Amino acid sequence: MPFVIAVDGPAASGKGTVASRLAALYGYPYLDTGLLYRAVGMALLRAHHDLDDPIAAEAAARLLDLKALADPALRGAVAGEAASRTARHAGVRAALLELQRVFADQEPGAVLDGRDIGTVIAPGADAKLYVTASPEVRAERRWKQLTAQGEDISYPTVLDDIRRRDARDAGRDAAPMKPAPDAVLLDTTDLDIEAATDAARRIVEAARAGRVFRP
Numbered sequence: 001m002p003f004v005i006a007v008d009g010p011a012a013s014g015k016g017t018v019a020s021r022l023a024a025l026y027g028y029p030y031l032d033t034g035l036l037y038r039a040v041g042m043a044l045l046r047a048h049h050d051l052d053d054p055i056a057a058e059a060a061a062r063l064l065d066l067k068a069l070a071d072p073a074l075r076g077a078v079a080g081e082a083a084s085r086t087a088r089h090a091g092v093r094a095a096l097l098e099l100q101r102v103f104a105d106q107e108p109g110a111v112l113d114g115r116d117i118g119t120v121i122a123p124g125a126d127a128k129l130y131v132t133a134s135p136e137v138r139a140e141r142r143w144k145q146l147t148a149q150g151e152d153i154s155y156p157t158v159l160d161d162i163r164r165r166d167a168r169d170a171g172r173d174a175a176p177m178k179p180a181p182d183a184v185l186l187d188t189t190d191l192d193i194e195a196a197t198d199a200a201r202r203i204v205e206a207a208r209a210g211r212v213f214r215p
């Protein structure tokens, strides 16, 4: 049975860094599932389709070419907002489900990060982490990342975007963002990357040993 590590949480919580570092540590493949929704959102924008149209959105998800995931534009603020709007459609989520489940089901294990990995994609995952941080700290991290990529965007705009995206992702009907009942919460507000990775590793080690993690 593959050992599946599910890492969920809101935007810029540090979940991507933690997930990719866990994957490197254990030698497992890693899937950033946010990129799937970002790619669907960008495909819709480029085709001048309405992001709120469930039929067009599902069709774009079914036609998704995995080569599109390498597009650097997916890392930008426009793609993040487009992803969140398309991710609300149940048809889009259904179209992307199988691909994620197949990814999770590989020996000797896999790491996936997103919003619904521990609740919908891999509810039987061996280790589940829900990574959070305050909206202000997340906005600061995302603002630094976006400006380093050359985007001209202000901190208040990024904070607004993050708050709006959190509300939309947590409030939607289809696979809302929320911790799985058996997920371990990891708050990275006051942690640097090394400390966050170390805490995540201890959570996974506890799961491997069949123990309940105690912070």
Ligand code: C5P
Pocket (backbone or CB within 6 Å): 011, 012, 033, 034, 035, 037, 038, 080, 083, 084, 085, 087, 113, 114, 115, 116, 117, 165, 169
């Ligand atoms: O993680 P990232 O910020 O790249 O995700 C972009 C958007 O994609 C999220 O705001 C969310 O709406 C959507 N998403 C999702 N389910 C996932 C991963 C991402 O709904 N598993």
